[in-house]
Amino acid sequence: MKLHEYQSKQMFEEFGVPIPRGRVAMTAQEARSIAEELGGRVVIKSQVLVGGRGKAGGIRLVDSPEEAEEVATQILGMTIKGLPVRRVLVDEAANIETEIYLGITNDRAERCPVMIASAEGGVEIEEVARTHPDKIVRVWIDPLLGSREYQARYLAATIELPRDHWRDFLLIAQGLFNAFTENDATLAEINPLVITADGRLLALDGKVVLDDNALFRHTDLAELRDLDEEQPEERDARKYGLSYVKLDGNIGCMVNGAGLAMATMDVIHLFGGKPANFLDIGGGASAEKVAAAIKIILRDPSVEAMLFNIFGGITRGDEVARGILSALEATPTDIPMVIRLVGTNEEEGRQLLTDANFETAPSLAEAAKRAIELSKGDQ
Ligand code: GDP
Numbered sequence: 001m002k003l004h005e006y007q008s009k010q011m012f013e014e015f016g017v018p019i020p021r022g023r024v025a026m027t028a029q030e031a032r033s034i035a036e037e038l039g040g041r042v043v044i045k046s047q048v049l050v051g052g053r054g055k056a057g058g059i060r061l062v063d064s065p066e067e068a069e070e071v072a073t074q075i076l077g078m079t080i081k082g083l084p085v086r087r088v089l090v091d092e093a094a095n096i097e098t099e100i101y102l103g104i105t106n107d108r109a110e111r112c113p114v115m116i117a118s119a120e121g122g123v124e125i126e127e128v129a130r131t132h133p134d135k136i137v138r139v140w141i142d143p144l145l146g147s148r149e150y151q152a153r154y155l156a157a158t159i160e161l162p163r164d165h166w167r168d169f170l171l172i173a174q175g176l177f178n179a180f181t182e183n184d185a186t187l188a189e190i191n192p193l194v195i196t197a198d199g200r201l202l203a204l205d206g207k208v209v210l211d212d213n214a215l216f217r218h219t220d221l222a223e224l225r226d227l228d229e230e231q232p233e234e235r236d237a238r239k240y241g242l243s244y245v246k247l248d249g250n251i252g253c254m255v256n257g258a259g260l261a262m263a264t265m266d267v268i269h270l271f272g273g274k275p276a277n278f279l280d281i282g283g284g285a286s287a288e289k290v291a292a293a294i295k296i297i298l299r300d301p302s303v304e305a306m307l308f309n310i311f312g313g314i315t316r317g318d319e320v321a322r323g324i325l326s327a328l329e330a331t332p333t334d335i336p337m338v339i340r341l342v343g344t345n346e347e348e349g350r351q352l353l354t355d356a357n358f359e360t361a362p363s364l365a366e367a368a369k370r371a372i373e374l375s376k377g378d379q
């Protein structure tokens with residue numbers, strides 16, 4: 001789950017990271033009164049869960065409350081990379097001298113958090129990694145020891161941060177690390193962390209991604225989820241306990257088990273097809289869950305055939321077959337489909353499907369080949 005910039009910065013502030021004064025607004029009038037409160041120059045920032053807002057015109061500096069209202073009206077009417085802007089952050093404008101990058105994420109290969117810094121702040125770090133990989137410096141943090149001061153010093157020295165900012169930088173690095181671990185984040189990023197003309201370090205932008213699997217430990221954070229900003233398919237999938245990821249192929253897949261779902265996608269690729277999604281319906285595929293899964297898959301207009309791959313373990317084959325039948329009765333479709341069903345009660349399950357004129361396949365390879373044929377319009 002991604003947090004908005006204003007939510008991320010509030011979190012950072014709780015951990016001692018300095019941020020500009022400011023507040024979030026839902027309307028242009030609110031933006032105006034916040035600008036009045038702050039006085040002077042302010043920056044109006046669209047709150048959408050994508051990067052590169054600056055380039056898209058979603059970040060504007062203004063000089064007066066009147067202008068703040070005018071610009072907020074414009075930004076609140078924008079759509080950035082497909083996402084509607086529903087809120088703007090109104091922050092005191094900073095007088096920027098230098099922009100640096102500071103972030104923490106997990107390095108899966110090293111099995112520990114990695115803290116990353118760069119003197120090339122302000123641009124996306126992926127871009128820096130591509131164009132100036134030598135400008136990125138990393139330290140790996142032992143999760144049992146936590147971040148040590150010498151590590152942040154090493155980052156400060158390597159990015160050639162002037163000495164008089166080291167003390168602040170060390171506190172910010174420690175605060176960011178604490179925010180990252182205590183909230184079970186998978187990413188905590190300040191880009192840019194700026195040095196202002198009056199010599200302060202300030203987190204101008206913030207980005208936090210929380211681990212969905214740890215949200216039960218942070219009910220207050222779970223409430224911050226912004227449903228407006230999510231893909232409707234993924235939102236519905238979560239509601240029914242399904243794991244769904246949209247992909248760009250044309251074969252819709254419904255599978256029980258994440259590993260089996262990945263294997264299914266591999267086999268489709270092996271025979272020259274492209275899956276339209278990853279979908280794991282999990283254990284105990286009730287008719288209701290199956291119906292929700294089918295609806296979500298078919299919402300994608302590029303789906304031209306569907307492949308069901310069900311391995312009955314605890315889940316019984318006949319129960320899944322009934323689930324599929326009742327789901328399709330309630331949500332009829334012309335999309336051709338093939339069903340591979342093996343395991344517990346497979347005969348009963350297959351019989352139910354065959355009786356209802358559904359096509360079944362005896363193996364995953366055959367099911368995948370058949371789904372590819374069907375997607376090309378072959379009968
Ligand atoms: P992003 O484009 O979505 O990453 O949004 P950021 O919050 O990182 O802002 C992009 C850029 O806008 C920053 O790198 C700054 O150069 C500029 N910017 C943001 N806030 C201010 C501000 O208060 N004053 C000035 N002068 N520039 C700002």
Ligand code: MN
Nearest residue numbers: 122191192205
């Ligand atoms: Mn940024």
